[in-house]
Amino acid sequence: MKPRYLSQLLALSAVWGVSFLMIRIADLSFPPVWVGLLRCATGALFLWIVLIAGRHTLPPRKLFVWLFLVALTNNALPFSFFAWGERVVPSSTAAVINGTTPIWALLLSLAVTRKRASLQTVLGVVLGFAGVALVVMSQTGATGSSTFHNQELFGALVIALGALGYAIATVIAKTKLKGLDPIGLATTQLSLAGITLIPAAFAGPHPGHIHLSSVLAILTLGVAGSGIAYLLYYKLLAHASATQVAAVTYLLPLWGLLWGAIAHEPLSIAEFAGAGVVVLGLALIHRPSPLPRVTPQTCVDRA
Template sequence: MSRRDTLQLLLLSAVWGASFILIEISGHSFPPAWVALLRLTFGALFLWAVLRLGRRSLPPARFIPALVAVALFNNAIPFIFFALGEHTVPSSIAAVLNATTPIWALLITMAVQSTRPNRFTTWGVLLGFTGVMVVVFSHGQDSQRHVSNAEFFRGVFFIALASLGYAIATVIAKIKLKGLDPIGLATTQLSLAWLMVLPVAAFGAHPLHIQRSSFFAVMLLGVAGSGLAYLLYFDLLSRIAATHVVAVTYLLPIWGLFWGFVAHEPILWTAYLGVVVVIGGLVLLNTTSFDQLKAALALPARKKPEVEVEYDAS
């Protein structure tokens, strides 16, 4: 990758990694459905502007059923559930839980395609979930928090469902939405999800006292986390291999811990250990051979032994 691509990849991971702390700050004033609705509002407005200025096209009408499914599982449900879960779960732990998305996506894809996992995939799944469990259960015993274990694990459950929703949407998009204009796809997704979340927010709890920090957080969450991030992501995909873009997945838990540290969240040492284990699992998930694993770890590849060939001179 070029220096520009590397910097853009880091920027994308930082923006997406900051989404978790922005969700938490937004939740100080807005109920979960309103966090989702406002995030979708600002994100969709930003992408509609980009769509019109760039003269990009919306997907054909025949893709509407698949688009509705992706909007539901990739935006409407996760945006509400993350906001709901982060009422009792620190944003840094939410970022680690979100790292299970590629694991769920791989398992769903293998189930749909009836394929068997190789040994790297099996160990990657086990290692990834082990790292998440280390983080979750150690923080479940954290006495510095002001929520009960039941409330904490209920929040974990909602965030886990949100991550599963991302995975389901990923599988649907890969099968049903190939070849579409990415900006048109993202704009349609957010707009359809906005229509789904609107009645939930309208007939549910309403915000009472809106803090300025919460409003700016949800606006930044929409414009950057759900608008600008899409542009960075699809721009990277247009220039570099998808296997390189997936490096964002490895960086999100790290950024989640970083932004949580900046926000003075209590982070146990086990969280850092768990993130290392999770990232190790994600590396294994994208590995098919020992040489590829060495390349991922930046280790020198083992040279194949030279074979002596005898020639018949007769």
């Protein structure tokens, strides 16, 4: 990969990696569903401007059902679930749990295609989940309160469901939404996700005292994490192989730990070790194998 594209890959992973910290900051002022709604709204607004200026095309109406399902599983639910879970789980831990997304995508793809996984792939999956378990248990074991321990475990489970949502969206998009204008697809799914979240947001808790930091975090999530990063992702795919771009998957847990450390979140050696095990598992899954296998795709909107 050329140095220019390598720098863009690092920038992309850094933007997606900081999203976990931005979610935690947004949580200070906004309920989880509102974090999802505002992120979708700001991201959609940015992409509508890009779509109109660049004369991109929207997906055909006949694909509405699939578009709605992708909007639900790739945006509405994960955005809200990550915000929900990060009320008790550190952003660094959320970033590592998010590393299970390509693993879930691989398992779902294997189930759909009914193909057998190689021993290397199985080992990668086991290592990936083992690394996440190590991080979660080290974090939840840091407090002596059993009540808070249970809350952290529940928060981790909610975040894992968000990661599973990303994986489901990946499989749907790969099988049902091929060949579409990526800008039109992203604009549509963010818009649909935002519309879907409006009733839930207004029916549930409303924002109280709003901090400037939370507003800036929402803008970062929408414009950078769901807008600029999306454009950068597809620009990279146009100049580098999908396997090379998939390397962003390895970097996200590491960026999550780095941003968490900068934000003074408590980190342990076990968390770094667990993140390393997750990265090793992902590397094994993506490593070329002489046997035919399903290659997981990198999901858009990694947090």
